[in-house]
Amino acid sequence: MDWVDLRSDTVTAPTPEMREAMAAAEVGDDVFADDPTVNRLEAMAAERMGKQGAMFVPSGTMGNLAAVLSHCQRGDEVILGDQCHTFNYEAGGIAALGGVHPHPVKTLPNGQLPLDAIEAAVRSEDVHFPVSRLVCLENTHNRCGGAVLDETYTDSVGALARRHHLKLHLDGARLFNAAAALGVPASRLAAPADSVTFCLSKALCAPVGSVLCGEQDFIHRARRIRKQLGGGMRQAGILAAAGIVALEKMVDRLPEDHRRAKDLARRLSKIPHVTVEDPSPPSNMVYFRLSDDARLDGTGMEEVLARSRIKIHSVSARRIRLVLHYWVDDEGVVRTAEAIRSALA
């Protein structure tokens, strides 16, 4: 029996087609900008995001860090959500490595930052204050159940940022999931942003890599920062080849993962001691809570499910996140719901 691994969509191994493309990839030295496969991936990514340029990076974390450091100087301030990935899960890199001051704003359960809260966070000109420089949004929003930010909201934040002469960065690690959920092109969601990162190595199944996109000057600055961070890769075309397959073949199938997330949420919501946070989740994540009187907590549930060859990840004592992706099929969904039911019986 195969493992069902729902800990994240980062666990996705490359498809056979990706492995073939990797083996056959034409390569050069990307630090000299002469790896044709990387150059092709970057051109495709820029086009998909509607931006002038793009830069291949090893991870979403490096993409976000390079974006913040390209927009900001030391002592500048970035307004971002208190639940966002950059604030919670990137090891404080923007402060530790860039001297950039994070100004967290309370995130609504739907992943939005209230416009008035962003506005209130913008500093006035005063020698005591850091300089407000950047706003960051996350779409889809990981900690908010894979919430999707629509174009109306993102446009409003873009307009607010411009009014205050701030830049807008979009952590679009799963932007193609947001686009699939809304039925709009990813470039439409990225339009008001000065920069956007998206990940090839999550729901799109590539083994490694993310892409940072923006205007030419911005990407030029970001290339120096990537070098400082040690992210200048050499024959990176081997990795970019899988990214090209990801863009060409994996984007259009994302609605399948969303359908399975809804199916899994529906099945889980019938199980005693389980409270599904959103019974109709918007993208590929299902979050649920175990009641205080359930016979297992999150860690206990991880252990019991592992005996049925199912991997899950509890994000806190009684809150569990399940992420659907290419390698989980309908049978995996049924098996998981049944295993959780019997674990709690």
Ligand code: TLP
């Ligand atoms: N998220 C991972 C973990 O780090 C939590 C996951 O399993 O979901 N932005 C967002 C919104 C992300 O969810 C992630 C990864 C990143 C950035 C960072 O990407 P990587 O892992 O490539 O550095």
